[in-house]
Amino acid sequence: MRPYLAIVKDSFREALANRILWVVLVAITLLLVLLAPLTIQEVKATRIAPREILAPIPLLNAIYLEREAADDGASPASRIWSLLDDTDRKFIRQTVEPSDDSGGSRRFIRAETSGVLQSVIESPDLYDRDAWGDVQLKEDLAAEAEQSDLSGEALKARNRKLVAAAFPGFIRLQTDSAFQVYYLWFDLFEPIPVTADQIEQSIRLIVVSLNSWLVGGVGVMVAILVTANIVPRTFEPGEITLLLSKPISRTMLFVTKYLGGCAFALVCAAYLMAGLFLILGVMHQIWAFGLVWCIPLYVFVFSVYYAVSAAVGALTRSAILSVVATICFWLLLFGLGTAKGTLDELVIKPISLTEIIPAGDDLFTVNGNREVLLWDASQKSWNQVFAGEQTPGPAMLRRQMLASQRVLPQYDASRDLLISNEETPHQFGANGSLNLLAGRPENGWYRERIGVAPDLIKDVLIDPDGRVLCVTRSGVYEFTGEFQEQPEKGWVEGAIGNIFGSSDKNFRQLTPDDMAQFRRPFSIAMHLDSGDLALYAAGELIVLQKQDDGTFEPSRPTELDVDGPGLVGFGKQVVVVTEEGRARFFEPDDLSPRGEVEAFDAAPRSVAVSPDGQLIAVVSHDRSYALLRIDDGGKPEVVRRRGNIGAAAFGDDGRLYVADDYRQVTSIVPDDRSDPERFSQPDDIFLRVYRYGIWPLYTVLPKPAQMDELATYLMTEQKSLTLTEEEAGANSLEADRVELNLWGPLRSNVIFIAVVLGLTSFVISRRDY
DSSP states (O other): HHHHHHHHHHHHHHHHOOOOOOOHHHHHHHHHHTTTTTEEEEOOOOOOGGGBBBOOOHHHHHHHHHHHGHHHHHHHOHHHHOOOOHHHHHHHHHSSSSOOOOOOOOTTHHHHHHHHHHHHHHTOOOTTTTTTTSSOOOHHHHHHOSSSSOOOHHHHHHHHHHHHOTTTTTTTOOSSSEEEEEETEEEOOOEEEEEEOHHHHHHHHHHHHHHHHHHIIHHHHHHHHHHHHHHHHHTTTTHHHHHTTTOHOOOOOHHHHHHTTTTHHHHHHHHHHHHHHHHHHHOOOOOOOOHHHHHHHHHHHHHHHHHHHHHHHHHOOHHHHHHHHHHHHHHHHHHHHHHHHHIIIIIIHHHHHEEEETTTEEEEEEEEEEEEEEETTTTTEEEESSSSSSOSHHHHHHHHHHTOOOOOOOEEEOOOOOOOOOOOOOOOSSSSSSHHHHEEETTTTOOEEEEEEEEEEEEEHHHHHOOOOEEEETTEEESSSSSSSOOOOHHHHHOOGGGOOOOOOOOEEOSSSTSSSOSSSSSEEEOOOOOEEEEETTTTTEEEOOOOOOEEEEEEOEEEEOOOOEEESSSSSSSEEEEEEEEEOOOOOTTEEEEEEOOOOOOOEEEEOTTTSOEEEETTTOOOEEEEEETTTOOEEEEEEEEOOOOOETTTTTEEEEETTTTTTEEEEEEEEEEEEEEEEEOHHHHHHIIIHHHHHHSOOOOGGHHHHHHHHHOOSEEESOOOOOOOTOSSSSSSSSEOSSHHHHHHHHHHHHHHHHHHHHHTTTTTE
């Protein structure tokens, strides 16, 4: 063993003696010196961020509605209007009363609304006691409002809270603090109103991206250039004869030289990670110990490419061919990864089925673009129905805009209607919609607006009595109007929301007036027989018990020893599936715990309960699936697990429907899977290319670039990341998420290295040198 250790030590000495290494270390030092003066300081939040505006267009309408009373200043809206200049007033007017020649775009409506509000936040004349007389202010804010000597940042911080307090349905402040970014003594941006946890998470993700580019990209190529001649030089005639004259193995010699070649990458990665660790810890008090684990991680990334370089060098004894082969290998993996990523975004995600809605003899689904589809048995295809005005722009952009919203229409069997809330891209207005929609078969399931709810609708439910329930953050409402298309109303007339009362009179509140608003993100489910509701939010579980008059009375909340989000289902027992994939069961009467099982090790995306309440189908964001059962003794158990399931639902007859392929739904009887019924649309050319070309190659070849996902986990300690910063979706399990593939790329890369080194060792052990 001593000769091999000597070779490894010699490799380290050779790396340290290499001038290019010192050039790289100097470059890393300069980078760290440039990064060190970048600091972040906590300050008071003085502006309303775009993401804190839940409903910008209704908010602007609320202000515009009070324009006639601006001289009196009798309300916050009229007071704000009186302080606006002509440019801001023109913007509001064109937004609420758009015309063909008004110009502009609503794509960035939140940012523009934030700018309008900022102009009044900076005004010392904003607060008026009479104008804010009917606004409920917290005790400290009420005292602060009466202070007339405020100025500068203190004045703007107070006015920001006053504006938010005046419009609680449209503005929801996430934090009273903000973070100012400085470079030396220069402030780079406006203060960013985020929490300390959010800013720390952002810093950690930025560091991962920086490492991915510096170490995983540029660093790997530089290291390949420096180490390309190590193995070829070893097998030159004079050198190999000298080495093989000693009692050592050719295979072990090759492997040892390969490991020694990683010394260059190890020194550079360790130096960079140590510097970043100290900067984050000393300057920002973020002790990111995940950076320590990133050192061997990025050396491992280099070792994947170096395996190709070493193999070609050993077989050809040419450093130039080693570099060329490694670059070609990198281009192959890069091109394949780009092709897969492009097809994923443009083909796979848009068509993949994410929701299933059994509707008697019909079957509806929802795809990744939030389009509602109906199965056409004669054409063997999914046809879009329940369509309305489409968001302009590419479908991928629309999907990103709707990332925080779940589209799940409900089938009303008694009226033969498809009922849903309206999806609304967050750049165009509220994160959600006030509109209640319905589609009927005689109109080709074209959706029509039948009502305007008092608050933004999150879910629509059909109870056992056939009532249509709208779940909002402010409570549960019953739609009592006619199921006919309502004439379109202007924003001023119909979309002001709960600032001035309900948008129309066809909604009856079923939850108590004094019940606190549901804390986001929340999940709600209905018992199919009793009509009771189970609500889970922020670690609290509540049962809303249905009364004789149709209203709901909340039970005493049960505190769960989890703080994260969860999804709830309501059958024979109440089940809460946590972010870690654990299903916890409770008795509906007193919410006493009945046990828990692990569905899977991933974040859940949906929970479906069978009509008899015994079976629970859970689907995760990484397409894992678990079927759970509550046995006769009330004990939960896992019946089945499998992968590649995008959605699951139960029909009224108890059949289980699962989306087990991109555009295929399979229907089975849960206890007898012998006679499945399939609803499958044939593949188009792009799907065939992906299925039979891109995916097999991607599966077989190594994935060094995907090791960034493991680095992300080491830095953030999160296995999934949300795709939206919206308040309703930033931590919601129903919003689109990216599940980090932690161990798949690691296994693939280890197998690739073992195969390449093994085959090369086999060849050189039988070759004459």
